[in-house]
Amino acid sequence: MPKLAVVYLSTQGSTKMMAEAIAEGARERHVEVSVDNFFEWDPEEAASADGIAVGSSTFNYTMHPPIAKFIDKMIDAGVEGKVGAAFGSYGWSGEAPVHIAKKLREAGMDVIDPVLRIQYIPNEKDLLECNRLGKDLAEKLKKK
Ligand SMILES: Cc1cc2nc3c(=O)[nH]c(=O)nc-3n(C[C@H](O)[C@H](O)[C@H](O)COP(=O)(O)O)c2cc1C
Structure with missing residues (x-):
């Protein structure tokens, strides 16, 4: 069974x-x-999964610094060729998932496009979209 972090x-x-x-x-x-x-x-354990989805809400027009550091450590552990996704809740500009996807792509990951962004608290329809992303990730992992 493929593993997703x-x-x-x-x-x-x-x-x-x-x-x-x-x-x-x-x-x-x-x-x-x-x-x-x-x-x-x-970070090493996350990097060892077959697929990695990383999420952060947007603060001051980017991701929170601690998760940026976490991603860098995960990348150092080796993520090339793995399946990825970026997501996050936001208020008005929503850059964090875009910046996450950029980092993961630059590290050689195959990141699902577009990123998934939800404004403030997800409603039922938004959560179905998230569920769909999980299914898409699973299908992609099974094809690898
Ligand atoms: C201090 C502060 C700064 C924020 N900066 C941004 C921002 O630059 N762009 C944006 O889209 N949302 C911004 N937000 C809104 C949050 O991204 C939003 O409330 C989000 O739903 C929080 O999700 P979370 O509960 O997963 O952290 C900010 C919120 C706070 C409290």
């Missing part, structure tokens, strides 16, 4: 809701998923 930073829980829905979608397609806040993850 879902790593996120969420201050009020909106990006966390997205992460849980992405994880659920992938599980429904029979992928082994671990989903957790970035500070619970060891």
